[in-house]
Amino acid sequence: DVKVTQSSRYLVKRTGEKVFLECVQDMDHENMFWYRQDPGLGLRLIYFSYDVKMKEKGDIPEGYSVSREKKERFSLILESASTNQTSMYLCASREPPKNIQYFGAGTRLSVL
Amino acid sequence: ELKVEQNPLFLSMQEGKNYTIYCNYSTTSDRLYWYRQDPGKSLESLFVLLSNGAVKQEGRLMASLDTKARLSTLHITAAVHDLSATYFCAVGRAADGLTFGKGTHLIIQP
Numbered sequence: 001d002v003k004v005t006q007s008s009r010y011l012v013k014r015t016g017e018k019v020f021l022e023c024v025q026d027m028d029h030e031n032m033f034w035y036r037q038d039p040g041l042g043l044r045l046i047y048f049s050y051d052v053k054m055k056e057k058g059d060i061p062e063g064y065s066v067s068r069e070k071k072e073r074f075s076l077i078l079e080s081a082s083t084n085q086t087s088m089y090l091c092a093s094r095e096p097p098k099n100i101q102y103f104g105a106g107t108r109l110s111v112l
Numbered sequence: 113e114l115k116v117e118q119n120p121l122f123l124s125m126q127e128g129k130n131y132t133i134y135c136n137y138s139t140t141s142d143r144l145y146w147y148r149q150d151p152g153k154s155l156e157s158l159f160v161l162l163s164n165g166a167v168k169q170e171g172r173l174m175a176s177l178d179t180k181a182r183l184s185t186l187h188i189t190a191a192v193h194d195l196s197a198t199y200f201c202a203v204g205r206a207a208d209g210l211t212f213g214k215g216t217h218l219i220i221q222p
Contacts, residue, residue: 033209033210035209035212040214041214042200042212042213042214042215043155043200043202043210043212044212045208045209045210045211048208048209056208058208058209090154090155092209098143098160098162099143099160099204100145100157100160101145101157101209101210102157103147103154103155103156104154105153105154106153106154
């Protein structure tokens, strides 16, 4: 089974803090993704990565950056957290050839 | 811009009844995914539909895809309480991630 692990289930941070959300997958997948999920809005793509050190902006990249130094690990960075970044963050890893995305358990981030 | 619309967004139904969730999308795509999410949990992959006319079934759930109409359906047969969850459809984009519908919150009552 594909396993996607997000390091924290719940985080509480203060406005202006730098926040790191970590995601690790164990299936040697090349493609990884970060989404945020908000009530009534569904899931929206923040950033994705095709391979190590490669990253692409998704639909809502503002206020975020990412890092992919190793194939199995994809990190989402909030450079200066703001209250409108309070959300559920979901990491996913994509398996070829059907391109099914497997999701981690999510990190619920509250920015106060 | 790809848009994915699900309806209904909320559905309350009784056990034993049948119902269909609809997923319309705005631009051509050859990949359509259905996911399930239980409260407080992550998303679980249910079906992948890869071609026009594709039909997949698992237990009481059946998904189909009509690429010409840009429509996918998720049909629930003889609903049971355990199927209560939020169901998302998602459309694959050529080079990157998925565009999700807003989800259908399904409650099945005894």
